[in-house]
Amino acid sequence: MSAVPIIEARELSRRFGGRAVVTNVSLNLNEGESLALIGPNGAGKTTTLGMLTTALRPDSGSVRIAGQDALADPRRARAMLGVLFQDPALDDRMTPRETLRLHAALHGLPRRDTAALVADALERAGLSEAADRTIRGFSGGMKRRLELARALMHEPRLLVLDEPTLGLDPQGRLDLWARIGALRASGMAVLMTTHVLSEAESFDRVGILDGGRLVALDTPRALKLAHGGSSEASLDDVFFHLTGRALRDGDAPLRPALVRRRA
Numbered sequence: 001m002s003a004v005p006i007i008e009a010r011e012l013s014r015r016f017g018g019r020a021v022v023t024n025v026s027l028n029l030n031e032g033e034s035l036a037l038i039g040p041n042g043a044g045k046t047t048t049l050g051m052l053t054t055a056l057r058p059d060s061g062s063v064r065i066a067g068q069d070a071l072a073d074p075r076r077a078r079a080m081l082g083v084l085f086q087d088p089a090l091d092d093r094m095t096p097r098e099t100l101r102l103h104a105a106l107h108g109l110p111r112r113d114t115a116a117l118v119a120d121a122l123e124r125a126g127l128s129e130a131a132d133r134t135i136r137g138f139s140g141g142m143k144r145r146l147e148l149a150r151a152l153m154h155e156p157r158l159l160v161l162d163e164p165t166l167g168l169d170p171q172g173r174l175d176l177w178a179r180i181g182a183l184r185a186s187g188m189a190v191l192m193t194t195h196v197l198s199e200a201e202s203f204d205r206v207g208i209l210d211g212g213r214l215v216a217l218d219t220p221r222a223l224k225l226a227h228g229g230s231s232e233a234s235l236d237d238v239f240f241h242l243t244g245r246a247l248r249d250g251d252a253p254l255r256p257a258l259v260r261r262r263a
């Protein structure tokens with residue numbers, strides 16, 4: 001059976017204020033496949049995800065989502081994507097039930113099904129009891145579970161996650177990671193950025209971004225053999241071999257929001 005492409009991105013480039021932030025990034029992702037993008041702060045991971053998910057228009061290049069031109073018809077592309085942004089995107093004056101109802105309406109899900117779909121999503125997220133409380137008092141883990149439930153409600157073909165476990169406590173991290181693992185096992189295609197190399201290690205393929213360029217893209221094992229010297233090497237070793245720098249010593253400064261959450 002031939003692989004069905006979910007993402008086909010060609011030569012994506014984007015500048016901010018005259019500075020090239022992403023340059024000529026091309027990548028494919030097939031149905032059922034997982035791809036992790038790693039790279040130091042400022043490497044262009046979030047900008048790349050933005051262009052792949054129609055949140056950000058590239059200066060040049062093309063993106064197809066499930067065969068559709070995402071730049072020509074972003075609405076249609078978005079219907080096939082479930083996205084978890086790096087910064088929580090919830091209105092904390094709302095309740096989880098209201099949040100999911102709104103999402104159902106925005107995605108044009110049948111009104112007669114909404115109550116049942118929302119109840120089901122709340123149950124899966126372990127938020128049934130908290131369904132009618134305002135989000136304001138929720139833990140980081142509860143918020144992420146709600147965002148994940150929302151991202152999945154319209155049954156996307158691809159889940160896109162920007163640093164999904166950032167800022168979570170160890171329990172929240174493990175819980176979210178188990179949920180992502182179960183989705184992958186069910187055949188969901190997943191594209192993720194991460195700083196946690198052990199998270200990237202478990203993905204089918206890893207893309208390494210440095211200075212806005214995709215310097216390598218392959219299975220973790222192939223990357224280690226080609227650039228780390230052996231299959232026992234770490235992705236840190238691979239990055240160092242490819243760029244001459246350590247993955248965690250990116251020359252771009254940490255963004256204030258990130259520093260705050262990591263402190």
Ligand SMILES: Nc1ncnc2c1ncn2[C@@H]1O[C@H](COP(=O)(O)OP(=O)(O)OP(=O)(O)O)[C@@H](O)[C@H]1O
Pocket residue numbers: 016017021039040041042043044045046047048252254255258
């Ligand atoms: N809207 C914007 N306006 C100006 N510069 C931007 C904008 N968005 C991103 N940049 C800059 O582009 C570069 C790449 O940012 P991006 O967020 O894509 O990197 P990243 O690899 O996701 O980093 P991090 O790991 O910190 O999230 C950074 O130098 C950033 O400051």
